Amino acid sequence: MAKARGFVEFNTEACKGCELCVKACPFDVLDMNHLVNGKGYHFSYMKNYDQCTGCASCAMVCPDVVITVYKVK
Amino acid sequence: MSDIETYKKELLAQGAKKIFTKTKNLTDTPFSYCGGCGHGVVHRLIMEVVEELNITHDTIGIAPVGCTAIAYEFMNIDMQQAAHGRAPALATGIKRTMPDKYVFTYQGDGDLAAIGTGETIHACNRGENIAIFFVNNGIYGMTGGQMAPTTLPGMVSSTSPYGRNMDTHGYPLSLTELVAKLPGTYYVTRQSVHTPANVRKCKKAIQTAFENQKLNKGLSFVEIVSNCNSGWKMTPVESNKWMEENMFRSYPLGDIKLPQ
Numbered sequence: 001m002a003k004a005r006g007f008v009e010f011n012t013e014a015c016k017g018c019e020l021c022v023k024a025c026p027f028d029v030l031d032m033n034h035l036v037n038g039k040g041y042h043f044s045y046m047k048n049y050d051q052c053t054g055c056a057s058c059a060m061v062c063p064d065v066v067i068t069v070y071k072v073k
Numbered sequence: 074m075s076d077i078e079t080y081k082k083e084l085l086a087q088g089a090k091k092i093f094t095k096t097k098n099l100t101d102t103p104f105s106y107c108g109g110c111g112h113g114v115v116h117r118l119i120m121e122v123v124e125e126l127n128i129t130h131d132t133i134g135i136a137p138v139g140c141t142a143i144a145y146e147f148m149n150i151d152m153q154q155a156a157h158g159r160a161p162a163l164a165t166g167i168k169r170t171m172p173d174k175y176v177f178t179y180q181g182d183g184d185l186a187a188i189g190t191g192e193t194i195h196a197c198n199r200g201e202n203i204a205i206f207f208v209n210n211g212i213y214g215m216t217g218g219q220m221a222p223t224t225l226p227g228m229v230s231s232t233s234p235y236g237r238n239m240d241t242h243g244y245p246l247s248l249t250e251l252v253a254k255l256p257g258t259y260y261v262t263r264q265s266v267h268t269p270a271n272v273r274k275c276k277k278a279i280q281t282a283f284e285n286q287k288l289n290k291g292l293s294f295v296e297i298v299s300n301c302n303s304g305w306k307m308t309p310v311e312s313n314k315w316m317e318e319n320m321f322r323s324y325p326l327g328d329i330k331l332p333q
Contacts, residue, residue, distance in 0.1 A: 006084065007081050013103075014103045016108030020109055020313070046077060049077050050080065056092060057269040061266070062114075063114050064104050069094075070089040071089060071092045072088060
């Protein structure tokens with residue numbers, strides 16, 4: 001069976017850099033960016049983007065609802 | 074164009090569909106909560122359930138005092154502010170005058186288990202047909218991390234710097250177990266929102282609480298054990314770990330009272 005594929009997009013300006021999504025990702029896709037957003041928080045980004053399966057685990061735990069998930073069905 | 078943008082274009086060309094985004098029932102105002110706070114997830118779950126049940130225009134939320142005092146800024150539904158601890162009393166009034174509306178209160182532990190204990194217990198005892206969502210982080214988060222009735226034994230807070238001492242401070246109050254004993258409650262459960270699996274379970278519990286209002290059988294009480302990383306003085310990831318190791322021992326997750 002082919003692996004499910006997907007990607008996520010972040011509303012980086014609303015991200016508060018809590019890192020919960022980085023911890024929640026089962027495939028080690030996400031990491032914190034060394035850049036900061038307008039509020040001064042490091043925001044998360046897709047480091048290993050080709051590993052993403054679109055499982056939405058990151059979006060489930062994101063307290064600020066900044067993540068949008070796309071998935072190839 | 075960067076690699077990641079090319080990759081996204083490629084997946085979109087293969088028919089990638091948007092499977093999750095912020096619900097329309099949440100306003101565009103960014104949450105005022107600290108980074109990593111469980112309130113944001115609970116707000117989202119309640120609003121998603123309201124959207125999925127298609128009761129956006131028939132739901133009235135009540136936010137009393139606490140970190141959630143300005144929940145009406147974030148929830149795009151009818152909301153009413155209550156005096157500190159008096160949300161169940163206000164919800165009673167709203168539900169009795171408009172019995173076809175869905176009414177919920179959103180309370181913290183300082184509100185529900187401290188100043189509002191009387192209102193909570195009596196609303197539960199009367200079996201008012203409302204839903205209470207109780208976010209328990211074991212501390213008074215908004216006012217600076219003082220000891221709450223739900224603070225764990227030995228837990229350090231700004232007013233118990235040597236840890237909660239049961240001889241002088243009393244024992245932690247578990248209101249959820251208390252109200253489960255009352256005949257007026259129909260559904261009592263304790264959930265958390267720190268992992269994706271727990272978030273999904275919590276959403277089911279919130280959905281059940283709303284659906285129970287149609288049955289007119291009594292009060293639904295959903296406790297959500299949450300973190301307060303600012304009050305506990307930890308990073309969000311650490312505070313979730315601490316919560317798993319300590320909070321869940323005193324406040325075990327699971328259904329406490331299921332509909333008969």
